[in-house]
Each structure stands twice: as structure tokens, then as C-alpha cells.
Amino acid sequence: MSSLLEGARRLLGRRSDLAGQIGGLQQAVDQARGRLAEEDLAPAAAIVERAGARLRLSPDHTVVALAGATGSGKSSTFNALAGVDLASTGVRRPTTSWATACLWGGPAGAEELLEWMGIPQRHQTTRDSMLDKGREAKDLRGLVLLDLPDHDSTEVAHHLEVERLIVLADLMVWILDPQKYADAAVHQKFLAPLAGHKDVMIVVLNHIDEVPRDKRQGMIEDVRRLLALDGLEGIPVVATSATTGDGIPELKRLITQRVQDKKASRARFRIDVHEAAERLDTACGSAPPRELTSATRAELTAAVADAAGVPVVVDAVQRSSRLGAARATGWPPLTWVSRLRPDPLKRLHLDLDTEGREMVVSARSSVPEATQVQRARVDTAVRHVADEVSGGLAQPWVRAVRRASTSHGDDFADAVDRAITSTPLGAGKVPLWCRLVQVVQWLAILAVVAGLGWLAAVAVMDFMQLNPADPPHYGGLPAPTLLLVAGLAIGLVLAAVSRVLVRIGARNRARSADRRLRQAISGVTEEMILRPVDSELEAYKKVREGLQRALA
Numbered sequence: 001m002s003s004l005l006e007g008a009r010r011l012l013g014r015r016s017d018l019a020g021q022i023g024g025l026q027q028a029v030d031q032a033r034g035r036l037a038e039e040d041l042a043p044a045a046a047i048v049e050r051a052g053a054r055l056r057l058s059p060d061h062t063v064v065a066l067a068g069a070t071g072s073g074k075s076s077t078f079n080a081l082a083g084v085d086l087a088s089t090g091v092r093r094p095t096t097s098w099a100t101a102c103l104w105g106g107p108a109g110a111e112e113l114l115e116w117m118g119i120p121q122r123h124q125t126t127r128d129s130m131l132d133k134g135r136e137a138k139d140l141r142g143l144v145l146l147d148l149p150d151h152d153s154t155e156v157a158h159h160l161e162v163e164r165l166i167v168l169a170d171l172m173v174w175i176l177d178p179q180k181y182a183d184a185a186v187h188q189k190f191l192a193p194l195a196g197h198k199d200v201m202i203v204v205l206n207h208i209d210e211v212p213r214d215k216r217q218g219m220i221e222d223v224r225r226l227l228a229l230d231g232l233e234g235i236p237v238v239a240t241s242a243t244t245g246d247g248i249p250e251l252k253r254l255i256t257q258r259v260q261d262k263k264a265s266r267a268r269f270r271i272d273v274h275e276a277a278e279r280l281d282t283a284c285g286s287a288p289p290r291e292l293t294s295a296t297r298a299e300l301t302a303a304v305a306d307a308a309g310v311p312v313v314v315d316a317v318q319r320s321s322r323l324g325a326a327r328a329t330g331w332p333p334l335t336w337v338s339r340l341r342p343d344p345l346k347r348l349h350l351d352l353d354t355e356g357r358e359m360v361v362s363a364r365s366s367v368p369e370a371t372q373v374q375r376a377r378v379d380t381a382v383r384h385v386a387d388e389v390s391g392g393l394a395q396p397w398v399r400a401v402r403r404a405s406t407s408h409g410d411d412f413a414d415a416v417d418r419a420i421t422s423t424p425l426g427a428g429k430v431p432l433w434c435r436l437v438q439v440v441q442w443l444a445i446l447a448v449v450a451g452l453g454w455l456a457a458v459a460v461m462d463f464m465q466l467n468p469a470d471p472p473h474y475g476g477l478p479a480p481t482l483l484l485v486a487g488l489a490i491g492l493v494l495a496a497v498s499r500v501l502v503r504i505g506a507r508n509r510a511r512s513a514d515r516r517l518r519q520a521i522s523g524v525t526e527e528m529i530l531r532p533v534d535s536e537l538e539a540y541k542k543v544r545e546g547l548q549r550a551l552a
Contacts, residue, residue, distance in 0.1 A: 017552070018266050021273045022051050024549025028280055031542040035400040040283040044276040051269040054168065058113040059266075062259045063144045065165055068175030069152040069186060073206035076242030077175055078102070078147040081252055082127065099148050099165055102127055104259075105141035113144070117168050140252075143259045152185060166190070170268045171258050173202045173251075178211050181223055187230055195231030196275050200268045202236045202254055203227060209241035277550035284547065285394030289537045292530070296381075296388050300529070301522045303381040307370035308416045310517045317425050318510035322502050328434040329441070329498035382406065382529060389537060397540055404532035412528050419520040425513045431505060437498050444491040451484030 026048045029041055068074035082102045101119045103110055104127045114124055127140075148165055149158035166172060174191065194201065205223055208216055216239060223237055236254055240247030305311075370378070382405050390401040408415075454471065458480065461467075471478045477485070 018051075018055075018270050018273070021270065021277075021550045021552065022048055024546040024552075025273050025277055025280075026546070028277070028284075028543045028546030028550065031539045031546065032280070032284060035536070035539065036280075036283055036396045040280060044280045047269075047272045047276040050167065051273060053116060054113075054269065055266075057116055058109050061110050061113055061142045061144050062171060063113070063117070063146065063169045064171040064173060064255055064258070065146040065148055065169035066173045066175060067148045067151055067162060067166065067190070068206075069177065069180060069183065070150045072150075072175040072177040072180070073242050074150070074175040075147055077173075077204065077206060077240060077248075077251075078145065080240075080242045080245065080248045081145060081255070082125075098123055099146050099161060101125070101147075102145045104143040104145075110144060117165065119146070139256050140259055143255065151190065166194075167272075171200050171202070171255070172197070173204060173255075175204045175206050176223065178205065178207050178219060181205060181219075182226060187226065191227065191232060192230040197268065197271050198232045198235045199271065200258075201232065202238065202251070203232075204247075204251060205237060205239045207241060207243075208239040208246060209244045273550055277547050281547050281551065283394070283396070284540075284543055285397065286544065287392035287394070289393065289540055290389050290391055292385060292389050292533075296385055297522075297530075300381040300385055300525055301518055303374075303377045304416060304525055305518050305521050307374035307378045308420060308521060309370070310420070310514065310521070313420060313425070313517060314510050314514045317513040318506045321509040322506040329437040329495065329502060385529065385533065389533060393540065397536070400539075401533055401536045404536045405529055407532050408528035412524070415524045415528060416521055419524050420517060423513075423516050423520045425509075425516070433501075434498070437494060440494060441491055444487040444494070447483045447487030448491070449487075451480045451482070451487060454480030455484065 025044055029045045029048060032041060066074050066078050078100070099117075099119055101114055101124045103124065114121075146165060146169065149161050151158070151162045172194070174186070176186070180186075203223065205220060211219055220237055220239055224233075227233065227235055227237070238247050238251045238254065240251055242248065383402070386398075386402045386405040390398045393401070458471065471480055473479070474482055
């Protein structure tokens with residue numbers, strides 16, 4: 001929140017409608033910056049700055065600007081309202097080359113205001129300091145009356161000065177001449193563009209004394225007709241004569257009402273803020289953002305997982321788990337063959353256990369690169385995300401959402417690869433039951449070795465005619481033969497049963513690894529694709545909230 005806006009809040013009160021409207025427009029501008037075109041934001045930003053500064057400087061003063069063409073009697077009207085000749089007058093050429101200010105109620109509190117408006121001190125007069133008019137006009141206390149340069153001057157600087165001060169005034173009084181009140185220049189350049197400000201405008205038909213009495217009312221009605229064509233229907237029209245004083249009391253009464261209720265500046269800026277908010281609202285659009293469906297999220301994760309080689313890794317986990325468990329549960333005399341086969345995960349530079357994973361976490365894996373079809377599928381899924389949530393939004397926001405969805409494109413592939421290498425795959429540890437089977441297998445081998453050794457010893461002793469003792473029999477079989485047969489049977493049967501269990505366990509580990517890998521990839525897509533998109537949608541919501549407050 002800018003310091004200017006904070007100043008306006010302090011002066012108007014935290015609950016002021018105007019302060020809330022300015023704050024809403026400020027929020028909309030801040031959140032839309034970088035997303036909407038600068039030419040759409042600049043007018044609203046200027047209004048926030050101008051309104052905040054004006055209200056912070058002096059909300060108790062009412063700035064009334066008299067504007068008119070050469071010879072319209074603007075300066076004469078200024079003098080008539082001030083009650084003393086302050087501005088030079090003339091009819092043949094622009095005589096007001098700079099803005100002149102007259103203050104009622106003393107300069108206290110108005111110095112910064114006039115400095116901000118660019119009125120030099122030498123062009124300021126305090127109404128109460130004039131000795132010939134010493135009594136204070138209490139009903140006009142706080143009035144700052146400006147006599148602007150002639151808007152039809154041939155000097156470009158005069159045009160610029162009028163345009164600059166018109167937007168800073170709280171109440172605009174347009175002085176028209178009976179001979180030039182239909183001039184297209186004043187209607188097209190000033191009056192029609194300010195149609196939205198008719199609540200803070202007064203039109204004066206001056207030199208009414210030069211018009212025959214029977215034609216005055218018809219001329220006034222014609223002025224009202226032209227103003228209605230400009231969108232200013234119902235605006236006060238006062239017929240005056242600075243020379244005779246006709247209409248001057250009525251004009252002063254209208255100005256006095258605005259000064260006393262102290263609402264002119266607020267009304268002016270409420271209109272400015274509302275108009276700026278309407279223009280920004282048109283550029284921004286009002287369609288509600290859509291929510292991202294779970295199906296689209298799943299589609300994105302699936303596309304990225306496929307391109308990142310998750311199916312390859314999962315298959316490697318299954319084969320690696322099966323290989324490791326087979327080595328632990330297979331028949332020991334044959335398991336050495338499996339040790340000649342390389343581990344599928346290590347070939348992908350994906351280690352099996354926690355220690356190894358910590359060693360390779362910063363390295364890239366050797367998962368095959370994504371094919372062109374896989375990359376296209378990822379691009380399509382990302383675009384689908386952006387299109388789904390931005391559907392119906394204005395084109396600037398659609399472009400902002402699409403930019404956000406690809407804002408981390410250069411780092412995305414590396415982040416996905418790091419997610420894969422740092423995800424525990426659960427394939428390195430052999431299950432406890434495999435260890436138990438391994439123990440039984442070695443016991444079976446020992447039984448086979450013991451049986452063979454015993455039979456060999458009996459055979460040798462019999463060959464050497466040493467009359468060996470008969471071995472004990474169990475179930476009709478000698479003990480050595482029973483050890484040999486039982487060991488072989490247990491080992492082979494256990495290996496066969498374990499192979500089935502190993503395949504089931506490997507599939508379970510593969511499914512678990514697939515789930516963890518997709519969760520990791522989902523975290524990356526959330527961080528690098530969905531969160532930036534959500535940030536844009538949140539900014540859009542805040543712009544809409546700000547505009548709603550500004551338009552309230």
C-alpha cells in the first residue's frame with residue numbers, strides 16, 4: 001500500500017467508501033502489473049496516485065477551477081467571485097497566461113496543495129488579507145478558486161496547463177460565451193470526455209447582458225440541449241454577467257454549497273476511480289477462473305512420468321527385486337550363475353539402499369531420454385492444464401497463465417530427474433523371509449554334503465575291506481542316503497516355492513516404487529507448473545476483488 005493511499009486513509013477514515021475504492025483500485029493495479037498491458041494500467045495507477053496525494057494534502061479545501069475560451073469572461077467572472085480585481089481581462093487575445101489562485105480562509109493547510117498543483121506563490125492571493133475586503137467570508141472558508149489559462153490559446157503551454165489542472169480540480173466551472181457556446185472544440189475536447197464528471201461540473205453562460213432579454217431563455221435551453229448531446233444532461237447552467245453582476249450570486253451559491261459540504265473532492269475522485277476501474281474491468285474481464293480437475297492433474301503426472309522413464313525404472317525395480325531375492329532363496333549351487341547378471345537398477349545409476357541413494361542423489365540417472373512423442377504428450381498435458389483453468393478469461397490472463405505454466409521449463413527436466421534419483425525405490429533390501437529361506441537352504445546343502453560324505457566314507461572303507469559299521473536306518477533308508485535325498489528335495493522344493501513368492505514380492509515392490517515415483521513427480525509438477533499457475537489465478541482473483549471494491 002503506497003504512502004499516499006495511507007495518507008488518504010488516515011484523513012478519510014479506515015472505513016471511508018472512497019478510501020476503500022482507492023485501495024481496491026490500488027490492489028487491482030498492483031496485482032495486474034506485468035499481466036495486463038501497461039497502457040491499460042497507467043490511467044488507473046495515475047488516478048490512485050493523484051487521488052491519494054490530493055486527499056492526503058488537504059481534504060478540507062475545495063479546488064474550483066474556472067475554464068473558458070478567450071473572451072468568454074472567465075477572468076471577469078473570477079474577479080466577480082473574488083470581489084476584487086485579481087485577473088487581467090481582455091477580449092482580443094489570451095490574457096490569462098498562467099493559473100491564478102485565490103484562497104478563502106487563509107493559506108494554512110493549502111500551501112502543499114498549491115505546490116502540488118504547481119501554482120507559484122506569486123500567483124496566489126489570500127482573500128482575507130485584502131484590506132479593502134477585510135471581513136472573512138465564512139461560508140466560503142476552504143475555497144481555492146483557480147483562474148485557468150484560456151483553453152483556445154495559441155500557446156501550447158496554455159493548453160497543457162489547462163489539461164493538467166482540469167484533472168486536479170474538485171469542481172469545474174466552464175465559462176461559455178454566447179457567441180461561441182456551440183464551439184465544437186470545447187465540446188469535443190473537454191465537455192464530452194468529462195461526461196462522467198457532470199456531478200462536479202457547472203456551466204456558466206456569461207455575457208448574458210449582451211443577449212436580448214427575449215432570447216436569453218431560448219439560448220439557455222439550447223446550451224442545455226448541446227450539453228445533453230455531450231452526455232451532460234441535468235448539469236447546472238447559470239446565466240451570468242460579470243459586468244452587471246447578474247447571476248453571480250447564484251453561481252456563488254452553487255460554489256458555496258460544494259465548499260460547505262466538503263464533498264466535492266471526494267465526489268470528483270470517486271468518479272475518477274469508478275471510471276478507471278470500469279476501463280480496467282473491461283481490459284481484465286470478469287469470467288471466474290475454473291478449478292483444475294483431478295483427471296487433468298493425473299494426466300499431467302502420467303505424461304511427465306512416462307517421459308521421465310518411470311515405467312523403465314519400475315520394470316528395473318521389479319527385475320532387480322526378483323534378482324536379489326532369487327540369489328537369497330535359490331539353490332546355493334546354482335545361484336552363482338545369477339551373480340553374473342548385472343543389476344538393472346545399477347545400470348540406470350539408481351542405487352538400491354539408502355547409503356547408495358545418498359551418494360547418487362546429485363547425479364543424473366541413465367534413464368533413456370524421452371522420445372519426441374513423449375515430449376509432445378507432456379507439452380499437450382501442460383497446455384491442457386493452462387487452457388482448463390484459464391478458459392473464458394480475457395486474453396491477457398490466458399497468456400499470463402500459459403507463461404506461468406512453462407516458466408520453469410529449463411529446470412523442469414533436471415528437477416524430475418532429481419526426484420527420481422532421490423526417491424527410495426525399496427529394491428535394495430532382501431526381505432526377512434528370504435534370509436530365513438537362505439539359512440534353510442544352507443542347512444539343506446549341509447545335509448547333502450553330510451550325506452555324500454558319509455556315503456563316500458562307507459564306500460572307501462568297504463573298498464579297503466575295513467568292515468565299516470552299518471549306518472542307522474530311518475524309514476527303511478540308511479541315514480546317509482536320507483540326508484542326501486532330504487537335502488536335495490528340501491533345497492529344490494524350497495527354491496521352486498520361493499521363486500513364486502519372489503515374483504509376487506517383486507511385483508508388489510514395483511507397484512510401491514511406481515506409486516512413490518509418481519508422488520515425487522507430482523510434487524515437482526505441483527511446484528514448477530501448478531503453483532505458478534495458481535499464483536496467476538490468485539492474482540486474477542485479487543484483481544477482481546479490488547475492482548469490485550473500486551466499483552462499489
